[in-house]
Amino acid sequence: MKHSAFTATGKGAALSSPSQVSGLEPSLAEVGDYVALMKPRVMSLAVFTAFVGMIVAPGEVHPVLAIAALVCIAVGAGAAGALNMWYDADIDGVMGRTRRRPIPAGRVTPGEAFAFGVTLAVGSVAVLGLVAGWLAAGLLAFTIFFYIVVYTMWLKRWTAQNIVIGGAAGALPPVIGWAAATGDVGLAPILLFLIVFFWTPPHFWALSLRRTDEYRRANVPMLPVVSGAAETKRQVLAHALLLAPISVTPFLFGYAGLLYGIAATIVGVAMAVLAVRLKIARSDIAAYEAGKRLFSFSLLYLFILFAVLLIDDWLTPWMPWMPRLTFG
Amino acid sequence: MDAATDLRVMVPMDEKHQDGKVEVADGIVLTAEQKRRRRARSIAIALALVALVLLLYAVTVVKIGPEIFRRPL
Numbered sequence: 313m314k315h316s317a318f319t320a321t322g323k324g325a326a327l328s329s330p331s332q333v334s335g336l337e338p339s340l341a342e343v344g345d346y347v348a349l350m351k352p353r354v355m356s357l358a359v360f361t362a363f364v365g366m367i368v369a370p371g372e373v374h375p376v377l378a379i380a381a382l383v384c385i386a387v388g389a390g391a392a393g394a395l396n397m398w399y400d401a402d403i404d405g406v407m408g409r410t411r412r413r414p415i416p417a418g419r420v421t422p423g424e425a426f427a428f429g430v431t432l433a434v435g436s437v438a439v440l441g442l443v444a445g446w447l448a449a450g451l452l453a454f455t456i457f458f459y460i461v462v463y464t465m466w467l468k469r470w471t472a473q474n475i476v477i478g479g480a481a482g483a484l485p486p487v488i489g490w491a492a493a494t495g496d497v498g499l500a501p502i503l504l505f506l507i508v509f510f511w512t513p514p515h516f517w518a519l520s521l522r523r524t525d526e527y528r529r530a531n532v533p534m535l536p537v538v539s540g541a542a543e544t545k546r547q548v549l550a551h552a553l554l555l556a557p558i559s560v561t562p563f564l565f566g567y568a569g570l571l572y573g574i575a576a577t578i579v580g581v582a583m584a585v586l587a588v589r590l591k592i593a594r595s596d597i598a599a600y601e602a603g604k605r606l607f608s609f610s611l612l613y614l615f616i617l618f619a620v621l622l623i624d625d626w627l628t629p630w631m632p633w634m635p636r637l638t639f640g
Numbered sequence: 641m642d643a644a645t646d647l648r649v650m651v652p653m654d655e656k657h658q659d660g661k662v663e664v665a666d667g668i669v670l671t672a673e674q675k676r677r678r679r680a681r682s683i684a685i686a687l688a689l690v691a692l693v694l695l696l697y698a699v700t701v702v703k704i705g706p707e708i709f710r711r712p713l
Contacts, residue, residue, distance in 0.1 A: 338668055339678070340677065341677065342680065343680050343681055343684045376699060377699065383695065439692075442696075
C-alpha cells in the first residue's frame, strides 16, 4: 500500500476567531445541530447491535437497567460522533456528503463540538459503570478512544487500511451490550464483533468507490484513492467471501439456532453475489450502480442478521425441536 | 459570509457606571433569532438533566430494591 503520498491535513478544527476563543461570539446552533453532531444513524446501528448483544447474552437483565445501559451506549456513540466531527471538520468542509454538517456549515464552533463530545463521553462512561459495571464502561471508553484517537486522528489520514482496523470501534457495541448483561466477555460476543468487523470494509469501500474524487480532494487515503477501483473491488469481494462463513459461526458454535444459520447463509451468499457483480462490472456506470446496490444491501444485511439472531433467541424456548448445535 | 453568520450583530453597547459616566464599548446584542435558539438549547439541556436525574433514580431503586426503605429514620 502506498501510504506515504498522503499526510494529515489537519489536527482538529481550529478555532476561527479570537472571539470564539474568548467565548464572546453568540452561538448560532440549533438543538438539531447538536443532535446531528451525534451522528444519529451511526448511533442507531450501535444501539441496535448492543441491544441484540445484551438480549442474546445468558441470564436476564432488569428492563430499567437494560434501557439505562443502552442510553449510555447511545450517548457514548454520540460522543464519538461529535468528537469525530470536531477533528474532521477540515475534511468534512471539502466533501459534498459532509459539508453541510454543523461545524463546516458554521452553525457550531469547533470548541462547542469538542466540549459537547468530551462531556457526553465522560458522562456516558461514568453512568454506564454505575449502571452495568466497569467492564462494560471500560469497553465503551475504549471504543470512544479507539474511534477518535486510533481511527480518526491516526489511521484515517495515514493508511488505506483505515476502515479495516478502525472498524473495530463500530464492532464493539454488541460486546459492550453482552458485558453489560453478564459482566464478562466470552466467545459468543467475540463472534458478533467479528461479524461487524468484517462487514465494515465492504460496506465503506462500496460507498467510497462512488466518492473517490471527494476523498482524493480531501487527501484522505481511502483504498480507491490509493490503490484504484480494481484493487478495491477485489478487496470488497475478498471481505464479502470472508464475511459469509464468519456470519454463520454463531450457529456453528451453538450460540444460535437453525433459523439464524439459514438466514446468515442466505444473506451471506447474497452479499457475496453483489460483491461479484461489482467486481465484474465493466463500465463505470455499471460499477457505480453495483456499488450503490452493495452499499444499500450491506445496511440491510447487518440489520437482518442481528434481527434474526434476536428472533432466534426469542423463539428458542418455544421451539425446542429447532436444531441447535451443541458441544461438550 | 453565509446566512447564519449574518445573524450576528455587533453593536456598541453603552455601560452606565455608578458615577453616571457612560462608557461606550463594543458588545454583542443578540437578535431575536439568536435568543430563540439560545432558549431552545437551554430547554434541551434542562430536559437532558431531568432525564438524567430520573434515570439515576430509577436505576437506584432497581439496584437497591426494597432495601431502600429499610433504613433508620
